[in-house]
Amino acid sequence: MKTLVLVAHPNLEQSVMNNAWAAEIEKHENVTVRRLYDVYPNEQIDVEEEQALLLAHDRIVFQFPFYWYSTPSLLKKWQDEVLSFGWAYGPGGDKLHGKQFLLALSTGGPEISYVAGGYNHYTISELLRPLQATSNLIGTKYITPFTVHGVRFLSEEQVKESAESYAQYVLNEDL
Ligand SMILES: Cc1cc2nc3c(=O)[nH]c(=O)nc-3n(C[C@H](O)[C@H](O)[C@H](O)COP(=O)(O)O)c2cc1C
Numbered sequence: 001m002k003t004l005v006l007v008a009h010p011n012l013e014q015s016v017m018n019n020a021w022a023a024e025i026e027k028h029e030n031v032t033v034r035r036l037y038d039v040y041p042n043e044q045i046d047v048e049e050e051q052a053l054l055l056a057h058d059r060i061v062f063q064f065p066f067y068w069y070s071t072p073s074l075l076k077k078w079q080d081e082v083l084s085f086g087w088a089y090g091p092g093g094d095k096l097h098g099k100q101f102l103l104a105l106s107t108g109g110p111e112i113s114y115v116a117g118g119y120n121h122y123t124i125s126e127l128l129r130p131l132q133a134t135s136n137l138i139g140t141k142y143i144t145p146f147t148v149h150g151v152r153f154l155s156e157e158q159v160k161e162s163a164e165s166y167a168q169y170v171l172n173e174d175l
Contacts, residue, residue: 001173003031004057005104008064008075010037016159017106017151018065024163028171032057036074043074050082051095059100060140061170062131065151066107069120069127079134088138097139102146103131104170110150124149143175 005025009018012035026033032053040046054060064071071079086092105124113119114127124147135142146169148154148162169175 001030001059002057003059003061003171004053005031005033005061005063005170006075006078007033007035008037008062008072008078009035010072010074012037015065016154017148017162018063020159020163021063021104021106021166025167025170028167031171036078040074043077045078045081047081047084050078051084051087054082054096054099057099059102059143059170060096061102061104063104064106066105066109070130083134083138094139099140100143100175101135101138101140102143102170102175103128104146104166105148106151107147107149108151110153114149146170 005022007018007022009015012019012022022033022035025031034053062071062075064075067073070076083089083096084093087095107114107124109120114122114124116122120127124145128145132142146166148166154162
């Protein structure tokens, strides 16, 4: 199985978690790691190239820090442009059917803040529903997301452990 990891972090040099995740998973075989903000410093997405990459992989991973209960803006732009009508959805839009779709995200808020009545009011599953609905529409299998909460509270050791668990989960063919 070939895995495509789209890393969407606007400032990877200052990232703790997403940088560690990308560096760890890159050590493995059959995985393509694509740091979108490096590939597109001017944010002009090459739709044909992105679609060709999607076709060449079986599992598509969106890896990102949670920003305003959503993805960073370049990954939203990527969705708007790459998942096009007649290609990813609509008549003839079956190109991604049967592929797997996996979200991997880090949050600043601790786990306890993502509950009914908590600081963020809703669970992560609830907040990720627009992306799950996108997965449904483009005909991919939605795999349970990999989430790490409260990144700023983690020790160096915990970050290292998280990077290993991340690679193990994302590359697990039995999900
Ligand atoms: C513009 C912006 C928006 C953010 N929105 C959220 C949010 O909605 N929920 C949350 O828990 N954390 C939010 N954060 C915190 C980031 O998710 C957190 O810093 C990041 O996951 C840490 O990962 P990193 O070490 O790879 O940067 C936000 C941060 C920024 C800069």
